[in-house]
Amino acid sequence: MATTTFGKGCxxxxxxxxxxxxxAFHALPPLTRKSDGLPIGAVAGFCNMxxxxxxxxxxxxxxxxxxxxxxxxxHTFRNDMYDLYKANREAMxxxxxxxxxxxxxxTLAFNIACKELEGYEADDIIATLSCQARDAGGRVTIxxxxxxxxxxxGDGVVMYDAMKSKVIDRDGVFEKFGVFPEHVVDVQxxxxxxxxxxxxxxxxxxxxxxxxxxxYGSLEELLDRAGEIKQPxxxxxxxxxxxxxxxxxxxxQLDCNTPLDFTLDDLEVRDPDPEALMTFLAEMEFRTLTKRxxxxxxxxxxxxxxxxxxxxxxxxxxxxxxxxxxxxxxCVRDAATLETxxxxxxxxxxxxxxxETTSLDEMKAELVGISLCVEPGHxxxxxxxxxxxxxxxxFGSDTLAEGQMPLDQALAIxxxxxxxxxxxxxxxxxxxxxxxxxxxxxxxxxxxxxxxxSYALHGGLHNHGMDLLSExxxxxxxxxxxxxxxxxKSAITFDRVKIDDATRYAAEDADITLRLWQVFKPRLHxxxxxxxxxxxxxxLVPVLGRMEMSGIRVDxxxxxxxxNAFAQKMAGLEAELHELAGESFNVQSAAKVGEILFDKMSxxxxxxxxxxxxxxxxxxxxDLATEHDFPARVLDYRQLQKLKSTYTDALQDHINAExxxxxxxxxxxxxxxxxxxxxxxxxxxxxxxxxxxxxxxEAFVAEPGKKLVSLDYSQIELRILAHIADIPQLKQAFAxxxxxxxxxxxxxxxxxxxxxxxxxxxxxxxxxxxxxYGISGFGLARNLRIPRAEAQGFIDRYFERFPGIRSYMDQTxxxxxEHGFVQTLFGRKIHTPEINAKGPHAxxxxxxxxxxxxxxxxxxxxxxxxxxxxPAIADLPAKMLLQVHDELLFEVEETATEATIARAREVxxxxxxxxxxxxxxxxxxxxxxxxxxxxx
DNA sequence: CTAGAGCGCTCG
DNA sequence: GTACGAGCGCTCTAGC
Numbered sequence: 034m035a036t037t038t039f040g041k042g043c044x045x046x047x048x049x050x051x052x053x054x055x056x057a058f059h060a061l062p063p064l065t066r067k068s069d070g071l072p073i074g075a076v077a078g079f080c081n082m083x084x085x086x087x088x089x090x091x092x093x094x095x096x097x098x099x100x101x102x103x104x105x106x107x108h109t110f111r112n113d114m115y116d117l118y119k120a121n122r123e124a125m126x127x128x129x130x131x132x133x134x135x136x137x138x139x140t141l142a143f144n145i146a147c148k149e150l151e152g153y154e155a156d157d158i159i160a161t162l163s164c165q166a167r168d169a170g171g172r173v174t175i176x177x178x179x180x181x182x183x184x185x186x187g188d189g190v191v192m193y194d195a196m197k198s199k200v201i202d203r204d205g206v207f208e209k210f211g212v213f214p215e216h217v218v219d220v221q222x223x224x225x226x227x228x229x230x231x232x233x234x235x236x237x238x239x240x241x242x243x244x245x246x247x248x249y250g251s252l253e254e255l256l257d258r259a260g261e262i263k264q265p266x267x268x269x270x271x272x273x274x275x276x277x278x279x280x281x282x283x284x285x286q287l288d289c290n291t292p293l294d295f296t297l298d299d300l301e302v303r304d305p306d307p308e309a310l311m312t313f314l315a316e317m318e319f320r321t322l323t324k325r326x327x328x329x330x331x332x333x334x335x336x337x338x339x340x341x342x343x344x345x346x347x348x349x350x351x352x353x354x355x356x357x358x359x360x361x362x363x364c365v366r367d368a369a370t371l372e373t374x375x376x377x378x379x380x381x382x383x384x385x386x387x388x389e390t391t392s393l394d395e396m397k398a399e400l401v402g403i404s405l406c407v408e409p410g411h412x413x414x415x416x417x418x419x420x421x422x423x424x425x426x427x428f429g430s431d432t433l434a435e436g437q438m439p440l441d442q443a444l445a446i447x448x449x450x451x452x453x454x455x456x457x458x459x460x461x462x463x464x465x466x467x468x469x470x471x472x473x474x475x476x477x478x479x480x481x482x483x484x485x486x487s488y489a490l491h492g493g494l495h496n497h498g499m500d501l502l503s504e505x506x507x508x509x510x511x512x513x514x515x516x517x518x519x520x521x522k523s524a525i526t527f528d529r530v531k532i533d534d535a536t537r538y539a540a541e542d543a544d545i546t547l548r549l550w551q552v553f554k555p556r557l558h559x560x561x562x563x564x565x566x567x568x569x570x571x572x573l574v575p576v577l578g579r580m581e582m583s584g585i586r587v588d589x590x591x592x593x594x595x596x597n598a599f600a601q602k603m604a605g606l607e608a609e610l611h612e613l614a615g616e617s618f619n620v621q622s623a624a625k626v627g628e629i630l631f632d633k634m635s636x637x638x639x640x641x642x643x644x645x646x647x648x649x650x651x652x653x654x655x656d657l658a659t660e661h662d663f664p665a666r667v668l669d670y671r672q673l674q675k676l677k678s679t680y681t682d683a684l685q686d687h688i689n690a691e692x693x694x695x696x697x698x699x700x701x702x703x704x705x706x707x708x709x710x711x712x713x714x715x716x717x718x719x720x721x722x723x724x725x726x727x728x729x730x731e732a733f734v735a736e737p738g739k740k741l742v743s744l745d746y747s748q749i750e751l752r753i754l755a756h757i758a759d760i761p762q763l764k765q766a767f768a769x770x771x772x773x774x775x776x777x778x779x780x781x782x783x784x785x786x787x788x789x790x791x792x793x794x795x796x797x798x799x800x801x802x803x804x805x806y807g808i809s810g811f812g813l814a815r816n817l818r819i820p821r822a823e824a825q826g827f828i829d830r831y832f833e834r835f836p837g838i839r840s841y842m843d844q845t846x847x848x849x850x851e852h853g854f855v856q857t858l859f860g861r862k863i864h865t866p867e868i869n870a871k872g873p874h875a876x877x878x879x880x881x882x883x884x885x886x887x888x889x890x891x892x893x894x895x896x897x898x899x900x901x902x903x904p905a906i907a908d909l910p911a912k913m914l915l916q917v918h919d920e921l922l923f924e925v926e927e928t929a930t931e932a933t934i935a936r937a938r939e940v941x942x943x944x945x946x947x948x949x950x951x952x953x954x955x956x957x958x959x960x961x962x963x964x965x966x967x968x969x
Numbered sequence: 970c971t972a973g974a975g976c977g978c979t980c981g
Numbered sequence: 982g983t984a985c986g987a988g989c990g991c992t993c994t995a996g997c
Contacts, residue, residue, distance in 0.1 A: 521971055622992060623976055642976075650977065675978055678990055704987060708981085715988045718980035726979080750981090750985095803984060812984030873982050884985040888981090892986095918981045918986090 039098060039297035041170035046086070046096040047159045049177030050147075051104040053195065054079055054136050056178070058129045060196060063558045066318050070555055072128035073317055076135045080314070080322055082195050083143050086176070088329065096174070098166075098300040101140040102158045103133075105149040111284050118284060120230050127567065128558050135317070142313035144305040146295075153291055156181055160287035163190055165297055180209060181229075184217040184287060211243025219252035222282035227946045233281045234270050236768070241267070252282060307332045355410040357509055362540035363413035364532060366436045371415060371446050377407050378450050383457040385412075385547035386477075388466045389539050391526040394713065395468040396582070396689050396696045400440060401528045402535060403447065406543035409551070414536040417443050420528045428532075435532050444473055451477050459483065461499045461546045464574045464701070468582060478575070483546055485570040486553040488702035489562040493854065493864030493885075497702045503545045506552050511545055512538050565861050568948075569893055570701060572900045576913075577699045577709075579903075584694030585716070585914045585924070591732040592681045599677040606670040613663045620670050623649045630657070630664060652815075676720065680729045687714045699916070706885050707861050707892035709916055717917045721969065733965035740930050742911070743968040744937050744959045745920035748773055749891045750805050752953040757858065757886060758841035759952070762834075767953040774798040780834045781827070800831055804838055805887055807880025842883050849882040857889040858949045859897075894955070895919065898944035905940045909933050922965065934959045 039045075057078030064074040083101075090096055111118045140147040148158055156179065163173045163185050171189070175182055178194040183206045186192055192201040199205075206214045210221075223242035225233020237245075245267075249255035256278065259271035271278070307330045314323040315335040327334040365371050378384040385406040390398035399418055406412035416437040419428050428435040450456055452475060460466050463482040470477050487497040495501060503511050517530050517538060527535065557563045611617050614633070618625045627647025631639035636657055640648045651668060658665035687695045695714065703710035711717040719733070720726025735741045751773055755763035766776040775789045778797035784790075796817060803813045810825035817824060832839045849855050849865040856862055863885040867878035895916065902913055902921070910926035911933040921941070925933045941957045962968035 619992080621990095624992075644975065646976080648976090671978075675990085679979070679988095683990075700987095706986060708986060710987055712988065715980085718978090718988065720979060722980080745981095806985040807983095809983055811982080816984070876983060877985095880983080880985065888986060891981095920981085 039166065039169050039171055039300075043097045043166070043169070043171035043297075044094065045098045045162065045166040045171055045173045045297065045300065046090075046100075047162055047173065047175045047177075048083075048099070048101040049155055049159060049175065049179055049182065050079070050101040050136060050140065051155045052177050052179045053082065054132060055129070056196060057082075058126070058132070063128065063561060065555070065558070068318060072132060072558060073135065075129060075132045076139055076317060077319055077322070079136050080139050080143075080317070080319060082176075083139070083145070084322060084326060084329075086195075087143070095302075097302055098171075098297060099302055100146040100148050100162065100300045102155040102162075103137065103147070103149040104155045105153065106151045109152050109154055110288075111154075114283055115280055117230050126564055128563055138313060139317075142305070142310045144303045144310075146300045148293075148295070150291060150293065153288070157288040157291045158293065160185055160289050161291040161293060162297065162300075164289040169297065171297075180217075181221070181285065181287070183209060184214055184221075184285075186214040210239060212246050216246050216251070218282055218286050219246045219255075221285040222252055222278055225281055226285070227950045229284070230947070231281050231284050232274075232277050234274050234278050236266060236270055252278070305330070311335050357541060357544065358410055359537045359541065361410055361412075362536055362544075364536040365413050365415040366430070366438060368438065368442060368446060371438070371443060374405055374407075374413055375446060375450050378405070378456060381407050382455060383407075383459060384450070385459040385543045385550065386451070386466060387460065387539060387542045387546060388469050389527045389535065390469055391418075391528050394696075395465055395472070395698070396584075396692070398469060399528065400469055400473065401526075402539055403443070404539040404543040406540070406547040409548050410544060412540040412544040412547075414532075414539040415443050415447075416532045416535060418528050419530070419532050419535065422525070422529045437532065440473075444475065448475050451475050454479065457481055459546055459550045461502075461542070461549070464578050464581075464699075467574060468578050471578065471582065480571065480574060481550060481554075482571060482574060483549040483553060484702050485574070486550070486557060486566060489566040489570055489861075490553060490556055490560050491864065492702075492707070492862055493705045494866060499542065499545060499549075502549055507545065507548050509545070512541055514538065560862070562860065562862060565859065568900070569707070569859060569861060569896045573701055573896060576899050576903055577701065580913055580915065581696050581698055583912050583914055583924075584689065584692055584696035585922070586693060586734050586736055587684060587688055587695045588732045588734050589685055589688055592685050592729075595728065595732075596677055596681040596685075599673045599681060603670060603673050603677070606666055606673070610663065610666050610670065613666065620667065621674060626667055634661075634663065636661065636664075672723070672725070676726060676729065680720065680726075681732075684714060684729075684732070697915070704892075705863055705881075706889040707857065707863070707896070708888065708918060709892075709896075711916075716915055719965070727966055730966035730969065731964045735924050735963055738927055739924050740927055740961050740963060741914075741965055741968040742923040742925050742930055742933055742937075742959065742961050743920055743965070744923075744934065744941060744957050745917075745969075746891070746895070746941065747956045747958055749894065749919050749955065750887050751801055752951070752955060753858070753887050753890045753894075754805060754838075754841075756952045757890070758835075758837040760835050760837045764952050770956075774801060777801055777831075781830050796827065800827055803828075804831070805884060807842070807883035809876075809880075845883050845886060846879055849878075855882050855885050857886050857893050858945075859890065859893040861889055861893055863889055891919065894944045895921070895941070897948075898941045901940050901944065902937060906933060906936050909936065920969075922968070930961045934961070 054075040058075040061074050061078045063072060064077050065071060066073050137147055150158055159175060159182060163175065166173045167188050167190055173190040175185065175192045176195050177192060182192060186201065186206050187203050194201060203213055206217060210217050212220050220239060220242040223234045223237050224239045225231045245255050246252065249258060256271060256275055259268060262268040262271065311327060311332060314326060315337050318337050320337055323337065324334045365374060387404045388400060389402040390400055392398035401418040402414055402416045404412060404414045417440040419435065419437055420426060421428065428437050430436050430438060451458060451470065457479055458477050459481045462484045463480045467477045484497045487502055500511055503509050517534055518524050557566055607620055610620055614629045624646050626649045630636050631647045638656060642648050654664040654668050658668060684695065689696055697711045697716045698713050700710040700712060720729050752767055755767055762780060766773055774794050774797045775786055778784060778789060778793045779786050781797060782793055784793055799813065799816050808828055810821050810828055813828060814821040814824035845855055849868045854862045854864040865878055865882045867874050868882055870878060899916060909929050909932055911929055912924050913921055914924050915922040921937065923933055938957045938959060942955045945951050945955065960968045
């Protein structure tokens with residue numbers, strides 16, 4: 034019970050509980066409770082902080098009153114003012130959610146008041162209590178580092194950043210905002226907040242806002258006199274966005290009149306109940322803290338059961354897993370047996386799934402069987418499409434020895450489980466199986482994917498195929514598929530494999546998948562890649578699956594006509610080349626071309642490849658082509674050859690007979706940097722740079738009544754470089770929409786922008802790209818065809834003008850050497866195992882390490898856009914079809930192209946937030962057309 | 970006959 | 982010895 038009335042001499046500590054645990058979660062290493070793996074890192078950080086305060090606060094400055102304050106409810110009065118408030122908040126990380134109620138328990142265990150109010154943010158409760166305490170003559174310390182609370186500082190109110198052990202007073206606020214606390218809301222109203230989705234005044238950041246507020250005295254005065262501002266952009270935005278700015282102020286202004294159902298007196302400091310506190314700490318298994326608290330309270334330390342530590346990320350698989358015993362694998366041939374598997378799955382809540390089919394092409398593959406696994410060693414195979422090797426007849430349920438269930442019956446039994454929200458389906462490369470099942474009307478969800486888990490954990494270390502993962506992380510070599518299917522001409526499809534053999538093979542795949550999942554799952558948060566996996570990898574599976582199944586219409590006649598035209602021209606060139614060479618030879622053989630050029634014709638400047646063959650790459654041939662016909666004609670021939678074989682011919686073979694469309698396949702875990710890779714066919718390298726090549730894109734068409742719509746990020750990697758390396762001139766240029774290569778040229782060569790020549794700009798452009806690739810004098814010299822010393826001079830000059838670039842490169846390489854990986858802005862890890870190598874390897878590894886965060890961040894950004902795109906355009910007659918690294922291609926009803934562009938652009942331009950606040954804008958260019966050539 | 974290495978070219 | 986990241990078609994050869 035309160036014995037004193039809050040007033041002069043009292044000191045109130047207000048702890049921002051919600052903000053603290055969120056920050057602790059991200060800042061501290063991930064701890065789990067040893068007995069069951071429950072994530073408790075944030076709770077541990079919280080308890081340590083509380084205990085430290087209790088210990089420290091014994092002197093005259095000790096608090097007399099304390100409260101821990103939490104957010105409650107996702108809808109607050111601010112959402113009534115502005116429905117997009119905090120609209121782009123990301124879902125709470127899976128490992129944090131269970132820790133929130135535990136933090137409340139911890140507060141109560143320390144016998145500290147724990148306060149929250151439905152529909153209010155913790156900030157408003159803190160504001161109200163702070164005002165009340167100050168008005169009563171007391172002092173207040175707000176334990177938080179949230180800048181939104183800085184408006185409350187002053188008059189005996191200070192903030193304290195518990196993680197940095199730093200007091201923030203009026204001067205501290207000025208340091209952060211450039212204004213004193215009474216004007217913080219004005220600055221915030223102008224600068225906005227990407228994290229909370231407070232709009233503010235576009236183009237005005239904290240610095241400019243502070244400048245304006247200091248000049249005009251207040252936001253209201255500034256808005257009234259906005260017409261006087263000299264800078265046209267600022268004047269315009271302040272005049273036109275006045276309503277938005279005023280709304281922003283209301284959103285950031287904290288409410289000092291929150292209707293509380295308690296008083297300050299209820300917050301008086303109370304001694305903890307030792308028993309309750311010790312019980313809680315022991316339950317959490319905080320060994321060190323429990324002992325320290327017990328010593329402090331003068332009670333006995335309770336025993337905490339000692340269990341073997343969780344396997345570390347590098348440790349081999351859990352030894353208790355049973356051996357792979359194929360005899361235990363079950364072949365399911367009837368409904369009753371399948372039902373028993375279904376009930377086992379329901380008991381567990383998860384199941385590993387694998388499908389066997391007749392083809393690697395999901396759009397052509399026929400389902401042959403499904404395997405399931407519910408615990409290591411306990412797996413089954415359900416044959417549904419096996420055929421007699423000789424006759425090709427499907428085995429029926431009555432066939433002796435080879436009996437199997439009808440496909441429809443098996444799927445009908447499995448469908449409810451595979452689509453059940455409460456049952457996790459685990460697969461290795463789930464996109465494949467999900468597409469096969471989708472073609473049979475089953476939408477598999479929710480899923481986990483061991484291939485993608487491995488990608489998040491081990492990106493850059495090795496590939497993520499099941500055979501390799503099994504051998505590396507389970508110490509088990511899986512049954513090879515080769516002996517079952519054979520190879521080459523005599524290869525058979527899986528439907529002709531004997532059911533007994535198929536059972537051993539397929540059930541083992543599901544078994545391995547489940548075991549890999551058990552190994553990888555706890556390692557995700559140990560390695561701090563849970564969010565990467567959950568936001569950048571896993572959600573892409575259904576999105577890409579649908580894109581691939583949609584496919585894109587490709588006009589066979591267009592390709593066929595082009596093929597014929599190319600063939601004619603090639604025949605002419607071939608004859609000409611034979612004539613010039615004085616012999617008949619295979620023009621497609623680089624070795625022969627080299628011999629003729631450098632041995633027979635003795636042209637100068639020949640270089641050998643590492644196998645001793647003459648090098649005949651296009652840049653070598655281009656140098657010779659100015660003087661001789663032969664190399665010039667070879668170049669012509671090669672261009673046509675490439676277009677014909679790779680594009681006009683091969684693409685026709687990829688047109689699906691049923692859909693008339695081309696269905697590529699995206700590898701999610703293929704590229705080290707996080708980029709996707711497109712295969713079978715690769716639709717990410719369709720020609721565009723030359724006029725002739727670009728015509729291939731005319732064959733990629735929209736259905737009648739529809740259009741293709743293309744949106745692509747403008748200069749995304751350079752923008753990310755400007756942000757990461759923090760280059761003021763580049764950031765400013767992007768903010769102002771200035772031609773970035775011209776700006777670079779101007780800075781480097783001291784040429785004013787309005788006197789820029791195309792050649793100077795071209796050089797600067799090459800340097801800009803070189804920087805992204807981990808520039809070297811040699812590489813730039815080769816690219817620009819200038820002496821190496823001159824190229825090195827350019828690079829030196831560049832580093833002089835943009836010193837941040839050099840330090841970014843050095844820091845990135847140092848980080849890689851120390852940690853063995855580099856990271857993107859979104860936390861994706863790219864391992865760099867070769868970074869400490871000696872010799873030429875080192876150079877490669879170094880440049881790759883410099884490039885990876887840039888290329889990888891760009892890849893993360895478009896992944897985020899793709900995941901958000903489907904819901905954003907769900908109500909429009911539009912489909913996302915292709916991704917080409919910085920471009921998304923859609924097929925859209927003619928009437929909806931503009932709406933789609935608007936919607937898609939918003940998603941793409943905002944894709945970094947709220948996780949990352951880029952210091953440069955992302956901009957997107959759009960195009961529409963009947964075909965891809967027109968749209969791009 | 971087949972698999973894989975080497976070369977060269979396409980894209981971002 | 983060199984720009985970063987990918988996939989694929991062709992030739993050529995080692996090995997069945």
